Amino acid sequence: MTEGEPLFRLDWVLQHLDMLWQRIGEHILVTVIAVAAGFVISFGLALAVRRYPFIYGPILAISGILYAIPSIALFVLFIPITGLSLLTAEIALVSYTLVILVRNMVTGLRGVPPEVIEAARGMGYTDRQRLWRVELPIAMPIIVAGLRIATVTTIGLVTIATLIGMGGLGYLIVNIGVQRRFPTATITGVVIVVLLSTAVDLGLQLLQRRLTPWARAHEA
């Protein structure tokens, strides 16, 4: 910290609103790409597990190992291949979402009561109709719960992506705040990350309630 520099300068924040919005925008974009890609890949894997249950063990093992690799290491590992690019950041971010999303999707699909599946078969749903109209809606609360955790985790991790030049709120926290010893930027960045995580978490929770009114009746 520079001598005489106060911990927090509101005037700086107010003067740099445009830049803050830009960083927030970058942050959200990187997050959305990661979560969306992770969701699509996980969904494919979960459907594969639904059909071939024996592949679940290996999938969990691999995604678990990916999850255990520190994010910086993963970035560094891919820089020689994909450079300091968005792709490098996304490869790391997506691989972290897999373990959470796949596990919740499979748990959700496996949680559909067997008598419900038997009734659906006996009434003449095709396999695809049963998946989309019965199993996925019933698994929805658990799938969205996984999506919430994955999204909040990713919002946090995107902060680190600034190290490979991805900007976002990490730029405020690390590049401006830490490297230039300007605590106002760090505090502002951290507060925005926390607010963003909370807002997104709350939004997804509301979305889930809206989508699954029957689950609320069950809680009551």
Place this chain on the structure above:
Amino acid sequence: MTSSAAVVTLDHVSKRYGPAGTPPAVSDLSLTIPAGEIVVLVGPSGCGKTTTMKMINRLIEPTTGRITIDGEDVMRLPAVELRRRIGYVIQQVGLFPHLTVAENVAVVPRLLRWPETRVRDRVEELLDLVRLDPATYRDRYPSALSGGERQRVGVARALAADPPLMLMDEPFGAVDPILRDRLQNEFLRLQAQVRKTIVFVTHDVDEAIKMADRIAILQRGGILAQYDTPDAILAEPASEFVSRFVGADRGLKRLSLGRVRDLALTSPTTARVGEARADVRRRLDEAGAEYALLLDESDKPIGWIERRDLSGDDGVTPDDATPGSPTLQPESTLRDALSAMLGSSVQLGVVVDEAERVLGVVSVDAISEVLRAPAATVR
């Protein structure tokens, strides 16, 4: 309601889960299930009753043999198309928790792409049929229903597309005995209206006797032990196995199939309150009877008067009668009638109509006569 019923035939059907050589779950089973009847498949666990039922809608496919519905081989149709034409009810009901009652009932009509207005009308009609007020229940989710209500919705859902055939796998197995009895009665009343062909699986002999027009008793390995009306099975079990399976009290069970109205009633010697005792004595002498039935002014029975209590010349008073003689309704089962009569001092049952007026009396002898008669082939 318009509806048709299907004839189902099983022609030398076998199912083997393992490779050739392993013992089959169902062995060379041939059955004809007549249109509009309730046929109950019953037997101990491992007898293949559920396997047999599921082969009809191809949830399980037979290893050999042929199953037809109205002459059409079930293997000729795509499985989902076949299943949409067959009602299906299971023990755990399996309502879709994310759909309302109305949406649950509408599942098969929507799979069949009925126009929305027709679906809505049909849902209302069915909820009425199973005695659930549409306005109250239409928009509820299954989690807000009681066990009995869920089961009713399950039946309505199975009937939705007016299938000529329903398969029911222990449909009342998961509810308490009192509720089960009520649901059984409701279902029988419903069936009297809709007249579907119904294949009903249970392990409970009493339920089979109560529900069935015909019972198929299966023994381990899916071997058909006997296929006949409940009365015929109880009167003449075809084998030691059937006899043991239906139980040592099969005579009593047979009585539960008969009703008091099926018996010839006899007219008792009667007396009225206030009548001279001498007159009653004279009538008893003429009839050669020991007891007279005392009636009040509106022909309601008060109780039996024994001859030796009729000395003197006063009028008969209600205190002269021994109260507690059982009264029976024409709808009472013979089993209930016998039980009531055995518990009373005069072993005669007084049969009364809805206004409690005496229609006649039945004796224990008349009931045991029924058991000696040969079985009726059709109930």
